Amino acid sequence: MQVEKEARRGIVDGLPVILGYLPYGIAFGLLAKQASLTLWATLAMSAFVYAGTAQFIAVAMLQNQQTLWAITLATFIVNSRYILMNGALTQKCLQWPTWKRFLVSYYVSDETFVVMSNRHKSSPLTPAYALGLNFTGVFGWTTSSVMGFAIGQRLPNLDMLGFDFALIAVLIALATMLVKDKLSLIVAGAAGLIAIGLNLLGYANFSILVAALAASVLGVVLAWKRKTLV
Amino acid sequence: METQNVGLIIAGMIVVTTFSRWLPIFLLANRQLPRQAQHFLDFAAPAILSAMLFPALIVKQGAIDLSWANNYLWIALPTWLVAYKTKNIAYTVLSGVLLLALWRQLM
Numbered sequence: 001m002q003v004e005k006e007a008r009r010g011i012v013d014g015l016p017v018i019l020g021y022l023p024y025g026i027a028f029g030l031l032a033k034q035a036s037l038t039l040w041a042t043l044a045m046s047a048f049v050y051a052g053t054a055q056f057i058a059v060a061m062l063q064n065q066q067t068l069w070a071i072t073l074a075t076f077i078v079n080s081r082y083i084l085m086n087g088a089l090t091q092k093c094l095q096w097p098t099w100k101r102f103l104v105s106y107y108v109s110d111e112t113f114v115v116m117s118n119r120h121k122s123s124p125l126t127p128a129y130a131l132g133l134n135f136t137g138v139f140g141w142t143t144s145s146v147m148g149f150a151i152g153q154r155l156p157n158l159d160m161l162g163f164d165f166a167l168i169a170v171l172i173a174l175a176t177m178l179v180k181d182k183l184s185l186i187v188a189g190a191a192g193l194i195a196i197g198l199n200l201l202g203y204a205n206f207s208i209l210v211a212a213l214a215a216s217v218l219g220v221v222l223a224w225k226r227k228t229l230v
Numbered sequence: 231m232e233t234q235n236v237g238l239i240i241a242g243m244i245v246v247t248t249f250s251r252w253l254p255i256f257l258l259a260n261r262q263l264p265r266q267a268q269h270f271l272d273f274a275a276p277a278i279l280s281a282m283l284f285p286a287l288i289v290k291q292g293a294i295d296l297s298w299a300n301n302y303l304w305i306a307l308p309t310w311l312v313a314y315k316t317k318n319i320a321y322t323v324l325s326g327v328l329l330l331a332l333w334r335q336l337m
Contacts, residue, residue, distance in 0.1 A: 023320050041236045049243045053275075058243060060282055062236070072242035077274040079247045083263065087254035098255065105251050162330030168286060168302060169309050169326030175279035176313035176322075184276050191277035192284030199285040200292065211281035212274055219273035220266055 003128045010132025013119065017111045017133075018140025024052050025141050029148020031056070031167050035063045039149055046145035050107055050138050054078045056170050061208065063167070070209045077212075085113045092120050093130075100127040107134035109141075183219055183226075191215035305330045 025046065032042040037059070045055050054075045061071045086105045093101050104127060108116075112133055116125055179185050191211045198207035263271075287303045288294055298304065309326035316322065 027320075027323065037236060041240060044237075044240050045243070049240065049247050051247055054243065054247065057278065057282070058239070062239070064282065064286075068235070068239050068242055071239050072246055074278050075243040076246035076250065077271060077278065079250050080271045082247070082250040083253050086251050087257075090255050101255050102252060105255060106248065108251060162305075162327040162332075162334060165302065165305060165309075165326050165330045166323050168283070168306065169323040170319060171279055171283050171286075172306060172309050172326070173313045173319040173322035175276055175283060176310060177317055177319075178276040178279065184273060187273045188276045188280035192280040195281035195285050196288055196294070199289045200294070202292070204285070207285060208278060208281045212277040215277040215281070216270050216273040219277070220269045223269050224266070 003126075006126045006128035007132040010129040010134075011136045013115050013129075014112070014133045014136030014140070017109075017115060017137055018144075020111060021052075021137070021141045022144045025144025026148035026151065027166065027170070028052065028055055028059070029145040029150070030152040031059050031148075031170070032145070033149045033152030034164070034167070035059045037062070039146070042145055042149050043142060046142040047138060049075070050109060050141060051075075051079050051082075052109075052141075053174060056167070056174065060167050060171060064208070065205065066208060067205065070206075073209060074212075081110075082108060085110075089113065089116060092116075092125055093127075096127055103127075104130040104134060107138050109137055112137050183223060186222065187215045187219035190218055301330060301333055305333060 028046065029042055032045070032055075037045075045058070049055060057074055057078060058071050061074060066074075086108055089105060089108065090101055093104070096104075115133060116130060119125060119129065175188065179188050191214070194214055195207045195211035198204070198211060203210075283306075287300075287306050288296070290300060296303065305326060308329055309322060312325045313322040
């Protein structure tokens, strides 16, 4: 059956993706355990949010005693890129029944988006393919998160091994990759300084979001001014 | 950390992420976000990370701590260098963790 062939192809194409997920999933599970999340919470985040960057940031914010609203807003901002990705993807699948498009787009990720876009160039995307791919992805991601959690349970206190720094290192890596030009560097710098200021004044709880929002607005204004000066 | 609290937070994360993933299907068009909104979102992600990082590295117990006792700050610098050169999360985490372990053994 064509459906079986497509689904199988989707699963096969998903294997290298979950291989790539493996270290990050394990790292996430481990960090979640370190941050005192339960196994259920870790599993739920990986299985139902399925967004690595947002998950790492959420764990960091949880350790920082940030509020529900702060974490939710941060998650929205960091995951807003899915609006564009699924915008592009749904264009390729307009002839599908709508419910299948909803189902497939729920589990889109940066990597599976690339795989699907490439696939579509050689052979039209089918729901079977996309479902095979996506469910392989979420299975792999959730499993590696659980593995990481289990590892975290068995390891003793790793402070002497410097492991408490792991989450900060992840944040440093993500920040470095996201700062691509001078303007975003200025924004990041401004956000950092404002956050320090708020912390010193005793507003640690609001510092992340207020600093980030203020700096982002500054960025938009600077970008706008740049356009009008040209 | 109360389970209730974390559960609510995860629920919130699911809601906003699902919203972003499903919005284009509801709108049924490959519409571009208004340019300013796109800029804002592009800036907001590094801004959030930076707003988390700077205080975590520099502010200890309500005051700025630039002393050598502040491990995280000094290890963060070479860690950042690795991140900058390799653009790889795994290498960055590994080097940061190892450097800190080394530092702690030596101090």
